[in-house]
Amino acid sequence: MRLDNMLLAEGVSRPERRGRGGPVAAANTATPGGCSNDNSLEHSDYRAKLSQIRQIYHSELEKYEQACREFTTHVTNLLREQSRMRPVSPKEIERMVSVIHGKFSAIQMQLKQSTCEAVMTLRSRFLDARRKRRNFSKRATEVLNEYFYSHLNNPYPSEEAKERLARKGGITVSQVSNWFGNKRIRYKKNMGKFQEEATIYTTKMAVGGLGSQASCPSTPSSGE
DNA sequence: TGATATGATTCGAG
């Protein structure tokens, strides 16, 4: 019965597809800001696939139910015929019918399970933020690198600092945390590869620290 | 097209 709830929550066994996308896109644990603006285009694709799954699911379900009905009537007719030869109690008929229904519902269970799997796969395919990774803007990486290389001794920004960096770079706090996590370990892994970058940012910091940025044409400030 | 860069996620430890 968990499967039923599952399918219901995913909108597969929903009677209609009218409005209210509902709980489909809201079941994430944290969703670190990745999907804040651009849900429309990918979502249409996602919805299309989901409705395809739903259609198959419903047609299969209908087929099973029809087959179940046919088989049930067939068996009951058979038993009715036999009742002319031997006594057939209503209890026996009832038992046969329930056995048939049990078999068919087991098959339906399998259908539900495979549908569930398909939906989960689809979900992870489309809703996983890793699938639509975008590099940060020039401005964002600049801001982050400036902080990183000016705090090389302790590159662990506080919550406030993270918020400031996030605002300055136009990204979320979670993204700032991710960036610093990646940066720390990758810098440590081989510092040699980052020496060039390090000197660039440290010298930039030195220059920028001395005379504001009034006459510095090398800070485009708006990248994209 | 393969190699590399990079953002995001997962997992265990503290």
Place this chain on the structure above:
DNA sequence: CTCGAATCATATCA
């Protein structure tokens, strides 16, 4: 919760 580490999946480069 945050952290380091490993890993995934995509973007970008040569």
